[in-house]
Amino acid sequence: MNLTLKIWRQTDAVDKGKIHTYEVAGISQDMSFLEMLDVLNEQLNELGEEPIAFDSDCREGICGMCSLMINGEPHGPEVTTTCQLHMRSFNDGDTITIEPWRSGAFPVVKDLVVDRSAFDRIIQSGGYISANTGSAPEANSVPVPRDNAVRAFNVATCIGCGACVAACPNGSASLFLGAKITHLGELPQGQPERWSRVVDMTAQHDYEGFGGCTNIGECAAACPKEIPLDVISQLNRDLRTAMKHGH
Amino acid sequence: MALSGLAFVGFVLGHMYGNLKAFSGHDAFNEYAHHLRELGEPMLPHMGFIWIMRGGLLLALIIHVACAIELTRRAKKARPVKYVVKKHTGAIPASRLMRWGGLTLFLFIVWHLVNFTFGKVNVQGGSTDDPYNLLVDTFDVWWMTLIYLAAMAMLGAHLHHGVWSSMQTLGLTGTAEARARVKTISFAIAILIAGGFSLVPIAVLTGLIER
Numbered sequence: 008m009n010l011t012l013k014i015w016r017q018t019d020a021v022d023k024g025k026i027h028t029y030e031v032a033g034i035s036q037d038m039s040f041l042e043m044l045d046v047l048n049e050q051l052n053e054l055g056e057e058p059i060a061f062d063s064d065c066r067e068g069i070c071g072m073c074s075l076m077i078n079g080e081p082h083g084p085e086v087t088t089t090c091q092l093h094m095r096s097f098n099d100g101d102t103i104t105i106e107p108w109r110s111g112a113f114p115v116v117k118d119l120v121v122d123r124s125a126f127d128r129i130i131q132s133g134g135y136i137s138a139n140t141g142s143a144p145e146a147n148s149v150p151v152p153r154d155n156a157v158r159a160f161n162v163a164t165c166i167g168c169g170a171c172v173a174a175c176p177n178g179s180a181s182l183f184l185g186a187k188i189t190h191l192g193e194l195p196q197g198q199p200e201r202w203s204r205v206v207d208m209t210a211q212h213d214y215e216g217f218g219g220c221t222n223i224g225e226c227a228a229a230c231p232k233e234i235p236l237d238v239i240s241q242l243n244r245d246l247r248t249a250m251k252h253g254h
Numbered sequence: 255m256a257l258s259g260l261a262f263v264g265f266v267l268g269h270m271y272g273n274l275k276a277f278s279g280h281d282a283f284n285e286y287a288h289h290l291r292e293l294g295e296p297m298l299p300h301m302g303f304i305w306i307m308r309g310g311l312l313l314a315l316i317i318h319v320a321c322a323i324e325l326t327r328r329a330k331k332a333r334p335v336k337y338v339v340k341k342h343t344g345a346i347p348a349s350r351l352m353r354w355g356g357l358t359l360f361l362f363i364v365w366h367l368v369n370f371t372f373g374k375v376n377v378q379g380g381s382t383d384d385p386y387n388l389l390v391d392t393f394d395v396w397w398m399t400l401i402y403l404a405a406m407a408m409l410g411a412h413l414h415h416g417v418w419s420s421m422q423t424l425g426l427t428g429t430a431e432a433r434a435r436v437k438t439i440s441f442a443i444a445i446l447i448a449g450g451f452s453l454v455p456i457a458v459l460t461g462l463i464e465r
């Protein structure tokens with residue numbers, strides 16, 4: 008297939024950046040979206056032009072590095088990560104616009120690469136369980152009820168890609184935050200720090216400059232891991248309980 | 255935002271009930287309006303109930319608008335550079351209309367209070383001391399009915415998203431089933447309120463309700 012690509016180019020964090028148009032030919036339907044970009048970059052290399060910078064790591068949908076806004080949708084038209092999106096989701100002759108995540112808290116580093124360390128700082132502010140070091144405890148000494156385990160596992164699939172922020176008209180990271188709060192809050196090990204966790208992580212979220220949630224729901228539609236909106240309800244509920252406990 | 259919004263929903267339901275009294279005729283409607291002013295007497299002074307409601311609504315309005323401004327400000331800051339192409343998969347149109355819709359409703363409420371409460375404007379130039387007659391005179395004018403119907407459509411959209419959103423903010427939609435249920439209820443409340451309010455203006459314009 009032959010495609011027209013409109014790609015955001017920006018030399019560094021201070022550059023204003025703009026859309027450049029490229030043509031690629033002979034793309035196979037079986038290529039992944041990133042492989043298609045690899046083809047374009049080889050083309051640019053041969054011309055002696057600067058290749059397009061974009062993030063990727065595992066290329067198997069588990070690390071959350073790849074992060075492209077494709078035709079106005081984070082990770083493109085399918086419910087998956089950009090690396091697991093294939094060119095069969097497009098048609099010959101299509102024009103595809105590719106932009107970086109747009110969030111004040113995710114500054115553009117170069118071209119399509121953004122700095123998502125704001126997510127790391129949110130995790131550092133409470134997205135963990137404190138445990139004493141020493142010999143590992145016996146695995147079955149803390150039973151986890153089945154329903155809690157299932158919900159914790161389901162939301163633990165969040166890979167921190169930031170598609171929820173990219174999609175949100177408010178630029179909020181509430182789906183990510185809710186996924187982490189729910190994941191740890193469902194487990195017995197997460198209880199001792201439960202109330203301080205939600206308060207601290209929410210404060211860090213706001214401090215990073217993410218927007219406030221108005222429950223529009225574009226985040227859940229964009230999430231490659233199908234994290235459901237009810238984690239945001241859980242986040243709000245935990246926040247309310249924490250405030251009642253005087254946090 | 256959620257609590258002040260829910261206070262409005264409560265008010266609007268009561269208000270709609272009062273409006274529907276217009277179907278019972280001149281005397282029933284005016285008596286109801288009059289009764290509101292005496293409600294709670296002698297425990298409350300004359301107009302006491304009305305002023306408590308006005309105070310509460312004003313407080314709710316201030317909170318609601320302050321929250322809306324703060325959320326808008328944060329959203330603007332959170333996305334300093336806009337997308338060239340942006341789709342809105344997963345969003346109902348009503349959810350993206352909240353800010354403009356809120357502004358429209360605010361302007362409507364200002365006009366509405368001038369129209370019926372503080373200004374008492376009869377666009378036909380008739381008397382204004384009789385609530386029922388003022389209402390009929392107003393909605394006999396087609397463009398007044400049109401303004402009110404447009405505002406009610408906006409109110410319906412505002413509630414369609416707003417009711418669900420308030421439940422989510424209060425943390426009451428923690429499962430997929432609860433979410434689906436609340437979304438249905440929001441839609442039903444939106445239709446009920448927008449529809450219920452629209453009945454009176456339509457009935458006046460079509461001659462079903464007359465002086």
Ligand code: HEM
Pocket residue numbers: 262266269273287304308311363366367370371385389402403406409451452454455
């Ligand atoms: C088609 C829809 C509506 C109609 C026909 C209508 C009609 C009226 C009438 C006749 C009054 C005066 C009652 C009296 O004199 O005792 C009134 C008062 C009022 N209405 Fe509406 N109304 C409508 C929608 C709304 C909406 C959507 C809101 C707000 C969200 C609203 C807020 C008010 C307020 C705040 C007052 C004044 C209460 C007071 O302080 O005395 N109305 N309305």
Ligand code: SF4
Pocket residue numbers: 164165166167168169170171172182183186226229230231232233234
């Ligand atoms: S909630 Fe979904 S979209 Fe958001 S960071 Fe996690 S995996 Fe990505």
Ligand code: FES
Pocket residue numbers: 062063064065066067068069070071072073088089090091
């Ligand atoms: S590169 Fe790891 S999820 Fe896409």
